[in-house]
Amino acid sequence: MKTRIALLAATTGVFALGACADINGQPRQINKTEQGAIAGAVVGGLIGAGKNKETAVKGALLGTAIGAIGGSMLDQQEKALKQQITNPNIQIVNRGNYLSVIMPESALFATDSAAVGAAGQNDLYTIGRNLTQYPNSTIQVIGHTDSTGSQAYNQDLSERRARSVAGILTAAGVAQGRLATVGRGAAQPVASNDTVAGRAQNRRVEINIYPTK
Numbered sequence: 001m002k003t004r005i006a007l008l009a010a011t012t013g014v015f016a017l018g019a020c021a022d023i024n025g026q027p028r029q030i031n032k033t034e035q036g037a038i039a040g041a042v043v044g045g046l047i048g049a050g051k052n053k054e055t056a057v058k059g060a061l062l063g064t065a066i067g068a069i070g071g072s073m074l075d076q077q078e079k080a081l082k083q084q085i086t087n088p089n090i091q092i093v094n095r096g097n098y099l100s101v102i103m104p105e106s107a108l109f110a111t112d113s114a115a116v117g118a119a120g121q122n123d124l125y126t127i128g129r130n131l132t133q134y135p136n137s138t139i140q141v142i143g144h145t146d147s148t149g150s151q152a153y154n155q156d157l158s159e160r161r162a163r164s165v166a167g168i169l170t171a172a173g174v175a176q177g178r179l180a181t182v183g184r185g186a187a188q189p190v191a192s193n194d195t196v197a198g199r200a201q202n203r204r205v206e207i208n209i210y211p212t213k
Contacts, residue, residue, distance in 0.1 A: 073211050074099055077134045084126050087119075098210045101127060103165075105203035114160035121168055127207065128172025136213050140180050141166045142206045146199035147186040159183030165205050 078094045081101065085092065091102040105111075108120035116124065131139060143158030143165075162181040170176050191198035 073134065073136065074209075077130065077209070080133070081127070081130055084130055085123060087123050090123060098208055101207040101209070103205045103207070104200065105205075106200070108165070108205060109161060112157065114157065114164045116164050116168060124165060124168040125172045128169045128174050131169065131178075131209070132173045134209075135175075135178075137209050137211050138178050138180070139166075139169070139174065140182065140208045140210070141169070142208065143181075143183045144188060144202060144204050144206070145186050146202040147189070147193040148199065151185060155183055155185035157183075158185045161205055165207070169207075 074094055074097075078092055078099055081092045081099070085101075087107055089104055089107050091100075093100045093102065103120070103123070107123060108116050110117065131137070141162045143160070143162035145154040145158050147154070159181070160183075162183050166179045166181045169179060186193070186202065189198075189202045190204075191201040193199050193202060
């Protein structure tokens with residue numbers, strides 16, 4: 001049974017990847033829509049394989065469709081966000097199955113503060129309007145700090161900053177039920193805390209957008 005499941009997953013993935021060539025048959029980099037379709041096909045096939053062959057095929061096909069829709073939506077939303085946000089310090093990263101909007105401390109807060117400045121509020125209202133235009137998603141707001149100070153202080157600051165950002169998104173029209181907040185303190189650095197530049201990168205808020213259909 002495990003062998004058949006693995007074979008189905010592999011076959012589904014290969015089939016989807018096989019379509020990702022240009023008109024001359026040469027390989028090319030797949031886009032996020034295609035990545036979503038492949039992931040959906042594999043997951044759908046794995047679920048269906050636990051039942052019977054027909055169900056497995058249906059699951060793979062359904063998974064392909066759902067994955068492609070999700071990937072296409074992320075591509076569209078990513079493009080819109082990049083057009084709408086003019087602050088060059090804000091990063092928009094398409095992770096394949098979700099979007100991540102990465103806002104450095106300097107775009108939002110004064111040092112050791114959880115109060116969002118005027119420019120940061122404008123950017124968050126822009127993001128909020130985008131989120132209302134693409135309502136089929138849930139949003140996780142994650143606060144991060146550098147390692148300066150105590151662990152307890154950093155944890156509290158990261159939580160307060162995440163809540164402040166989520167509050168502004170709610171004020172911009174995003175349904176509160178779509179939002180969740182979490183603080184990571186200094187636990188998930190993206191750069192070395194041994195340098196000024198590295199600590200600046202670590203002080204950030206990430207707005208992660210997960211499509212629901």
